[in-house]
Amino acid sequence: MKKVGLAIIALFVFLNLISIPKSADAAGAAGIDVSVVLKVGDTINLAAGYPKVNWSVTELNGSATDKAAVSNTGVVTALKPGIVKVIATASDGTTYTGEILITILGNVEEKPAAVLNGTATVNPGGSFDLTYGLRYVAGGIYAQDITLTFDSDKLEFDSAVSLKENKISVVDISKQTGKVRILAASLGEENANAANGDLIKLHWKVKANAQPGTAAVQLTNVVVSNGEGVETSLNAENHSEIVIQSAPVNKQPLLDLIAQAQTKHDGAVEGTLPGQYKAGSKAALFTAIDAAKAVADSSSSTQANVDAAVTALTTALETFASAVNPDKPSIPGDVNGDEKVSIGDIALVAAAYGKTSNDPDWNEYKSRDINGDGxxxxxxxxxxxQIILDEYLAAN
Structure with missing residues (x-):
């Protein structure tokens, strides 16, 4: 059991703070700046003879914890790895309180390692970042040789940026299919000890045609060197997860086209007169609109389904447009479009007698203006x- 003397209580009472020197175990190597470092199973007595104190232990945010326990006499027992806060409150009528952070390390000895961290959920065509760093590595690292492999069918490596500007530099990068190699260096002796923690930000892109699912990026080989040129291979730890999700389906162009087609369908009239549509053309367009609506309404439609529906409906609209009877008869005097000039055409002209280009419904009748004078x-x-009679005389 580790014990702390009466000096701690004196500080607790008079400064409202417990301050215990950092233990000389793994804390230094881990770079942990806390008051006490224990391993799972260790205990420490924080009371040391000051009985009128209420003790409690919590997570850093004040919630309950199972990482440590504290007795009513101030004995703390480390139970699980993590960081906890031990709080002492005087129960002698004063308002003194104090707290101390305790870091609990696992029983397994931490080993030097290179680490790749980062998670991302990205759409095809999107981008994401991962972080490379070193952990529990002793100082004096002047150079690093880093190799990563990745799923080249889904991902592209973009760039690498130092997170410790003016201390550690990304010297060069080699890009290959599914592999990238990065060379980094510490800038001078004063920065050789900066090679710990997060060091390099890695920028990636997801290919536009990437299929949904997971995509792998692996830190596969890391070699570091000290100032004497002695090289050391490090264990590589991969804590990255990239999930490519289905790209959102854009149905708006299809919805706009459906609305346009519906307006054309509803405003069209089938018949033989100029400006009217050939029989059956509206039914064909309605079938195409109905098929497009089925794609737009389906939650399982992919972007490819939607794009195909846009193409099909566009073709249907073009076909529908070609089914309209021409404004002017193809045969002079053939007002009803039956490819002959007869008494029926005289009747149509007579029915529109008196109409002028100033009338609001002129478009409906202008094909009967044979001489085009409005x-x-x-x-x-x-x-x-005259056309009827000329044709009669020519035939007889």
Whole structure:
């Protein structure tokens, strides 16, 4: 059992703070700046003869913890790895309180290692970052040779940036298919001990055609060297996870096209007159609209399904547009579009007699303006009649 003397209580009472020298075990190597470092199973007595104190132990945020226990006499027992806060509150009527942080290390001895950290959930075409660093590595590291492998079908390596600017530099990078090698160096003797913790930010891109699922990035080989050129291979620890999710399906272009097609369908009239549509053309367009709506309404539609539906409906609209009867008869005087000039055409002109280009429904009747002067009158009737008679005389 580790014990702390009456000096601790004196500080507790008069400064409202417990301050215990850092233990001389793994704390130094781990770079942990806390008051006490224990290993699982260790105990320490914080009371040392000051009886009127209430003791408690919590997580750093004040919540309950199972990492350590403290007795009513101030004996702390380390139970699980982690950091806890031990709080002492005077019970003698004063308002003195104090607290101390205790770091608990696991029983397994920590070994020097190179570490790759980072998690990301990304869409195809997106980007993410991972972090490379060293842990529990003694000082005096002047150079590092770092190799990573990755899933080249899904990922692309972009760049590497030092997280310790002016202390550690990324000297050079070699990119290969599915592999990247990074050479880094500490900038001078005063920075050789900076090679610990997070050192390099690694930027990656997800390929636009990457399939959903996980994508691997692995730290596979790390060699470091001290100032005398002695090289050491480090254990590589990979704590990265990259999940590529399905890209969100953009249905808006399809929805806009459906609305456009529906408007054209609803406003169209089938018939033989100019500006009307050939029989059956509306039904064909309606079938195409219905198929497009099924894709738009389905939650399982992929972007490829939506794009194909846009193409199909666009083609249907083009076909529908080509089914409209021309504004002007293809045969002069053939107002009803039956490919002949007869009494029926005279009747259509007579039915529109008096219409002018100033009328709001002129577009419906302008094909009956045979001479194109903006008014349907006796001249147009005469023109159709003349065509009929000329054809009769020519045939007889």
């Amino acid at each position: 008014v349907i009158d006796i001249l147009d009737l005469a023109a159709v009649a």
